[in-house]
Amino acid sequence: MTGELSPIDKAKFVAAKRAAEFVEDGMRVGLGTGSTAAWLVRCLGERVRKEGLRFRGVPTSTRTAQLARELGIEVISLEEAGWLDLTIDGADEIDGELNLIKGGGGALLQEKIVATASDQMVVIADAAKQVETLGAFPLPVEVIAFGQSATQALLEEALVSLDVLGRRTSLRMNGAKPFVTDEGNHILDLHLNRIGNARELALMLNQIPGVVENGLFIDICDRVVIGHGDGRVELRDITGGSGSEERIDLDESDNLFTDL
């Protein structure tokens, strides 16, 4: 990638750059997955290179692990870390209570385990990820490949009693074959359009045999950093309130990122 950043990439980048400032020497930090989280890893790689920041990262996917290593970040497993000071990750949707849909990139299982093993979860996103009600983005559900059609049928049946607008489910594909997660499972995407009660749905989904985890992150995110294409970032946390707004200036060295 070369040249000027598109407004959407700039929005992701400024959110990531601001959130990268939360990382301090000695911390154990969960590193999310996806295009926004990749900006975070690049920003942290820059801090390691320029400032000598020393922290250990726990990646939530093989993709993130590879990028982090390439950029000189010390990578450890969650087993080695034990507990994390902070996790920073992207999201597909964020509602007003900081509940999320995640898993558009298929990494929801490791992401949820890592986020819930952290003192704090910070979500970084461009402004388009904010929604009033979750559900326009298809909800990813990770299922075991064995008996997957039976799991899908049970799941569709269970959706009938719930407050959702749509009920179609689809198996995520990678070309002609099912998409396979880092844990060797498949993903069913639930096209619900509007989720009336996300908490109830999250609990219900995980009771179905064959379901490993769902992409609803309820009461897990503590803080969001929302980026805009004009360089503004908004910070909000679970305590509510009006939050705060800042402007992130891109210095000359930031153009380095466009060559990655």
Ligand SMILES: O=C[C@H](O)[C@H](O)[C@H](O)COP(=O)(O)O
């Ligand atoms: O499985 C993928 C993750 O949950 C991502 O954090 C999420 O899909 C957002 O990705 P992106 O930053 O690329 O929009």
